[in-house]
Amino acid sequence: MKILYDTSVLIAALLVEHTSHNLAFPKLELARRGEVKGYISTHSLAEIYAVITRLPQPLRVLPAEAEVAIADLLEYLEPVPLLTQEYQKAIALMTTQKLGGGGIFDAVIAQAALKVEADCILTLNPKDFTRLGDEIAVRVQMPE
Template structure:
């Protein structure tokens, strides 16, 4: 089974104090143990790094620790890079739905999920994805 991990799931899995840590770390461990094929958009790497290094937690997560966590925990993942055509498709979808702003980042993750032909898209923000189209909505799962 191929499972696209949204950045929200990876962050929750790596931050022990996160309210969804248990459910998310369980799914991350499935990918680490190769019981499922973990998939992630290359765009999400930057997003996870950004979120982890600015979380209002103590102690703060240093840039070095964030990089170390990403390297160690995503080593068995399939990385899906997006091309210009993928960005254009995501933007066109946002325009057709009249969704402005930051929703484009979710559309990019959805585009990567389609490109990788995944079976599931794991996220803690299902509404961000279910609004995009029926194909994506059918892939969305919330770790429990």
Template sequence: MPSCHENCHRRGGSHRRAQESSRALQPGRGHGVGDRGPRRVPADLPDGCRACAPEEEGDSGAPRRRAREPGRHGVHPGGARFEEPPNSPRGRRVVRVLFDTSVLVPAVVDQLANHEAALDALLSYTAGEHAGYCSTHALAECYATVTALPLRRRVLPVEARRLVEESLLERLTAVPLTEADYVEAIRRVSHGGLGSGVVYDALHACCAERIPVDRIFTYNLADFERLRPAGIVVAGP
């Protein structure tokens, strides 16, 4: 009879139950998220079998998944999580990707609707020979956004710092912005008659062109398409 560990891998390497992968994450339902704080998986579980962790009953009698211990693999209680990369990256061609803040935030906060797709993109395109990048400005944007999200279980400042340091900087190359990047970004949005926060997207676009990368992953598709970064595919995860 196949073991629990073998069954996990027969399901395509996914470490989540089928019913979890078929529905969008909602506040309070993600791994490591709950009104009562962090829940823990036994430390002796085989690596890769976390989806098979036993459930425990809450005060209401409803079973709930135990979350991994805070601090392991960048996991943080209450809505912030990070996992080990899959065994093989997506696709065979080496791809250089710049991640916009709009993708990085849901990648590390599992109470957000786009979490699964964003996390999959981050894991896939920073594994193997693929190369993932972000601008240094994106790190500050991530911290500001994550600590301001109106979540049921708010992400504390110390948790947000750990997310940036342990979940993003350990996987991505953060590229410093230059004076020329700022000048070009402002020039580009002003010539296009664009104002407000689109200038921050222009900074990411200028950074992506300078690296250069093959793709920009963003959920702000309309803004990036108006900026038209040269020779770069703009796409959602």
């Protein structure tokens, strides 16, 4: 199975104090152990850093710790970069769905999942992805 991990799941998995850690961490471990093929959108690399270094205490992580955590993820999650044309597809998708604003970042992550033909987009925010249309909605799962 090919899983693209959304930023929300990765943050929860990384932070023991996160309320969804116990759901997210075992799903990330599947990729670390090689039981599934795990992917991460390159957009999520920056997003993880931005979020975990500005969270309120006790969740906030120091910049150096964030760098190490992200490097560790890259040991077992394959990064998925997008080309200009793929960003244009994400923008077109947003336009088709009549969506604006920050949802573009979810569309970028979804486009990465489509690029690698992921079976699943694992997220704690399913509505952010299901609103992007059927091709994406059928791939959306929450950690259970």
